[in-house]
Amino acid sequence: xxxxxxxxxxxxxxxxxxxxxxxxxxxxxxxxxxxxxxxxxxxxxxxxxxxxxxxxxxxxxxxxxxxxxx
Numbered sequence: 117x118x119x120x121x122x123x124x125x126x127x128x129x130x131x132x133x134x135x136x137x138x139x140x141x142x143x144x145x146x147x148x149x150x151x152x153x154x155x156x157x158x159x160x161x162x163x164x165x166x167x168x169x170x171x172x173x174x175x176x177x178x179x180x181x182x183x184x185x186x
Contacts, residue, residue: 123131130149134140144162151157 120131120133130152132145132149140162148160148162151160
């Protein structure tokens with residue numbers, strides 16, 4: 117929340133929030149924010165197709181596909 121609050125205090129028009137585990141391709145940020153910059157969306161949520169990402173371990177894929185509360 118501190119980071120988001122700081123962005124808003126500084127007057128940010130667009131905020132991109134990801135974790136820092138290098139599982140997101142920074143090159144995708146442009147495509148992610150484009151609908152906002154073109155006034156076609158107010159918010160965009162990206163998704164990672166976990167089962168299709170080759171460098172993800174089988175255990176990560178298995179855990180991601182389990183329902184909550186296991």
